[in-house]
Amino acid sequence: MEPRSASPRRGCVPWLGLLLTASLLALWPPPVTAQLTIESVPPNAAEGQTVVLKAHNQPPNAELYRWYKGETTEESHRLGAFSTSSNQSTPGPAHSGRETIREDGSLLFQSVTVNDTGVYTLDILERDFASKRASGRFQVFAKLPKPFITSNNSSPMEGEDSVELTCDPETENTNYQWWINGQSLPNDTRLHLSPDNRILTLFHVTRNDMGPYECGTWNLVSDNRSDPFTLNVSYGPDIPIISPPSSYFGQGTNLSLSCHTASNPPAQYSWLFNERPQSSTPALFIPNITVNHSGSYACFAYNSVTGLNSTTVKNIIVLEPVTQPSIQASNTTVTEQQSVVLTCHSTDPGITIRWLFNEQSLPLTTRTKLSKDNSTLSIDPVRREDSGEYRCEVSNPVSSRKSNPLRLDVNYDPTQSSSDLSPGAIAGIVVGVVAGVALIAALAYFLYSRKTGGASNQRDLTEHKPSASSHSK
Numbered sequence: 001m002e003p004r005s006a007s008p009r010r011g012c013v014p015w016l017g018l019l020l021t022a023s024l025l026a027l028w029p030p031p032v033t034a035q036l037t038i039e040s041v042p043p044n045a046a047e048g049q050t051v052v053l054k055a056h057n058q059p060p061n062a063e064l065y066r067w068y069k070g071e072t073t074e075e076s077h078r079l080g081a082f083s084t085s086s087n088q089s090t091p092g093p094a095h096s097g098r099e100t101i102r103e104d105g106s107l108l109f110q111s112v113t114v115n116d117t118g119v120y121t122l123d124i125l126e127r128d129f130a131s132k133r134a135s136g137r138f139q140v141f142a143k144l145p146k147p148f149i150t151s152n153n154s155s156p157m158e159g160e161d162s163v164e165l166t167c168d169p170e171t172e173n174t175n176y177q178w179w180i181n182g183q184s185l186p187n188d189t190r191l192h193l194s195p196d197n198r199i200l201t202l203f204h205v206t207r208n209d210m211g212p213y214e215c216g217t218w219n220l221v222s223d224n225r226s227d228p229f230t231l232n233v234s235y236g237p238d239i240p241i242i243s244p245p246s247s248y249f250g251q252g253t254n255l256s257l258s259c260h261t262a263s264n265p266p267a268q269y270s271w272l273f274n275e276r277p278q279s280s281t282p283a284l285f286i287p288n289i290t291v292n293h294s295g296s297y298a299c300f301a302y303n304s305v306t307g308l309n310s311t312t313v314k315n316i317i318v319l320e321p322v323t324q325p326s327i328q329a330s331n332t333t334v335t336e337q338q339s340v341v342l343t344c345h346s347t348d349p350g351i352t353i354r355w356l357f358n359e360q361s362l363p364l365t366t367r368t369k370l371s372k373d374n375s376t377l378s379i380d381p382v383r384r385e386d387s388g389e390y391r392c393e394v395s396n397p398v399s400s401r402k403s404n405p406l407r408l409d410v411n412y413d414p415t416q417s418s419s420d421l422s423p424g425a426i427a428g429i430v431v432g433v434v435a436g437v438a439l440i441a442a443l444a445y446f447l448y449s450r451k452t453g454g455a456s457n458q459r460d461l462t463e464h465k466p467s468a469s470s471h472s473k
């Protein structure tokens with residue numbers, strides 16, 4: 001009981017404000033109660049939804065509710081009526097079958113369509129035959145259909161064409177948005193949007209503009225998004241790349257070259273050997289090649305849509321594998337201090353020569369000398385450590401062969417040994433001389449000590465002490 005009596009009193013102050021405003025504006029005769037208002041729930045609806053038009057601040061003694069389409073009470077626009085005393089509603093001439101008037105006077109509108117957008121009027125007849133009237137409106141938005149992207153050029157050419165992408169269909173009260181590669185539009189002067197964002201223009205498309213593109217639509221009640229659209233930009237061919245990169249191939253091997261270039265649509269390839277057409281495939285295969293296959297190989301790439309072509313030429317040299325070299329020495333048994341010359345014999349052209357000593361790369365010293373083409377190796381003078389197995393290895397870009405090993409023996413020459421000392425011998429002598437000098441010095445001191453006598457030893461020590469301490473100061 002208490003809350004009921006309390007609530008009107010609490011709501012007193014806003015009422016006064018309303019009253020004051022209403023009377024000041026003098027639009028309406030001064031009402032006794034708050035003004036009847038209509039609220040649409042929701043105010044904006046998507047097609048197919050249910051909308052309720054609620055009546056607020058109703059008079060307490062309502063007898064008959066009548067709803068009309070439009071800001072009117074013309075009979076032809078009446079949707080229906082509801083009598084509170086009989087608790088019964090009757091449809092009006094404008095009834096579409098989707099409207100229901102509830103007991104509380106609100107209008108329930110099911111499955112709204114865009115055409116239902118507009119104003120609705122409620123007329124309340126009171127028991128004392130007074131009447132109250134109010135209008136409210138709601139807007140129905142179409143559920144946005146899935147948009148799709150159209151291009152004004154289905155295969156634009158890189159660097160030449162500008163393209164207009166349009167987000168269709170065009171619908172009212174719709175906002176448009178674009179994405180490239182799933183990202184919102186980058187800051188690029190080559191991109192331009194129409195004021196309504198529906199048309200995206202790409203100036204001078206490149207292969208990086210292929211997308212995919214998506215467009216999105218949204219209004220107050222719904223949104224939708226197109227399928228990704230890929231722009232088929234024609235480009236290329238770029239300069240073809242021939243692989244493998246090597247220029248040298250061994251005779252008897254298979255020559256397998258492949259050519260690749262960036263191109264849309266994919267390039268048509270053809271090969272030319274010394275300007276004579278070969279296969280029309282990206283790969284060229286010639287088994288068991290001979291030196292006669294040396295020459296210029298050209299890969300020609302052509303794009304029939306752009307009409308452009310591009311060619312790469314590669315010079316290939318087919319080499320016979322090198323034959324085994326032979327090795328010869330001026331003398332395989334030499335004595336220290338003599339010299340020796342080793343020669344590597346090969347008849348193959350265009351080779352490089354490398355020397356091996358005991359299966360390792362030959363270390364070069366001041367005593368070893370190679371000819372300009374490495375074919376002769378001179379060792380002057382030879383030493384015993386030069387004894388061992390020598391080989392030479394000849395290589396061309398496709399093969400390499402080693403000679404059979406040649407054994408060099410260096411003999412010790414006893415007549416030369418005293419004048420030619422090894423570093424070890426020199427060290428031995430130095431140590432010996434130092435030891436000898438030290439021995440003589442020790443002996444001299446011993447003899448001197450003996451001469452001056454044992455007593456002087458004591459004095460010597462005491463005399464030395466102060467001098468040592470004065471040094472430290």
Ligand SMILES: *[C@@H]1O[C@H](CO)[C@@H](O)[C@H](O)[C@H]1NC(C)=O
Binds near residue numbers: 087
């Ligand atoms: C009015 O009728 C409805 C059914 O049509 C019923 O549910 C409701 O209780 C009735 N109300 C009164 C006050 O009789």
Ligand SMILES: *[C@@H]1O[C@H](CO)[C@@H](O)[C@H](O)[C@H]1NC(C)=O
Binds near residue numbers: 114
């Ligand atoms: C809306 O009204 C127009 C013209 O009055 C009509 O052509 C259209 O079919 C209507 N749409 C719906 C969904 O009722």
Ligand SMILES: *[C@@H]1O[C@H](CO)[C@@H](O)[C@H](O)[C@H]1NC(C)=O
Binds near residue numbers: 145223224225
């Ligand atoms: C987009 O529209 C299609 C029909 O055009 C509909 O089936 C789909 O549910 C809509 N998607 C969204 C997110 O509204």
Ligand SMILES: *[C@@H]1O[C@H](CO)[C@@H](O)[C@H](O)[C@H]1NC(C)=O
Binds near residue numbers: 153162
């Ligand atoms: C497509 O639109 C762009 C930009 O408006 C224009 O430059 C181009 O000529 C159009 N292409 C075609 C094939 O109409």
Ligand SMILES: *[C@@H]1O[C@H](CO)[C@@H](O)[C@H](O)[C@H]1NC(C)=O
Binds near residue numbers: 187
């Ligand atoms: C785009 O560029 C303009 C001027 O060039 C700059 O003012 C703006 O901040 C940039 N926007 C973004 C998102 O980088």
Ligand SMILES: *[C@@H]1O[C@H](CO)[C@@H](O)[C@H](O)[C@H]1NC(C)=O
Binds near residue numbers: 234
């Ligand atoms: C791109 O356009 C070219 C030329 O019109 C066509 O040959 C090619 O099939 C298209 N590619 C795709 C993926 O649609």
Ligand SMILES: *[C@@H]1O[C@H](CO)[C@@H](O)[C@H](O)[C@H]1NC(C)=O
Binds near residue numbers: 253254287288
């Ligand atoms: C060279 O090609 C032939 C077929 O023409 C093949 O039988 C052979 O195995 C290939 N040789 C090499 C080294 O790939």
Ligand SMILES: *[C@@H]1O[C@H](CO)[C@@H](O)[C@H](O)[C@H]1NC(C)=O
Binds near residue numbers: 290
């Ligand atoms: C390769 O060609 C040579 C002659 O050019 C021939 O003697 C040899 O049998 C061929 N080898 C193969 C595997 O066909």
Ligand SMILES: *[C@@H]1O[C@H](CO)[C@@H](O)[C@H](O)[C@H]1NC(C)=O
Binds near residue numbers: 290291292
């Ligand atoms: C290379 O071609 C010449 C003639 O052009 C021919 O005499 C020679 O036999 C060919 N050599 C090989 C290995 O096929």
Ligand SMILES: *[C@@H]1O[C@H](CO)[C@@H](O)[C@H](O)[C@H]1NC(C)=O
Binds near residue numbers: 308310
């Ligand atoms: C290749 O393109 C050049 C121009 O870049 C043209 O002169 C030539 O005729 C083209 N060649 C072929 C075979 O299409």
Ligand SMILES: *[C@@H]1O[C@H](CO)[C@@H](O)[C@H](O)[C@H]1NC(C)=O
Binds near residue numbers: 330333334338
């Ligand atoms: C090789 O050298 C040894 C010793 O120096 C000598 O006896 C011999 O005659 C030489 N042989 C030749 C072929 O010069």
Ligand SMILES: *[C@@H]1O[C@H](CO)[C@@H](O)[C@H](O)[C@H]1NC(C)=O
Binds near residue numbers: 353374
């Ligand atoms: C000579 O041998 C050295 C190292 O052993 C090598 O770097 C060089 O390329 C060789 N030169 C020739 C002409 O064979």
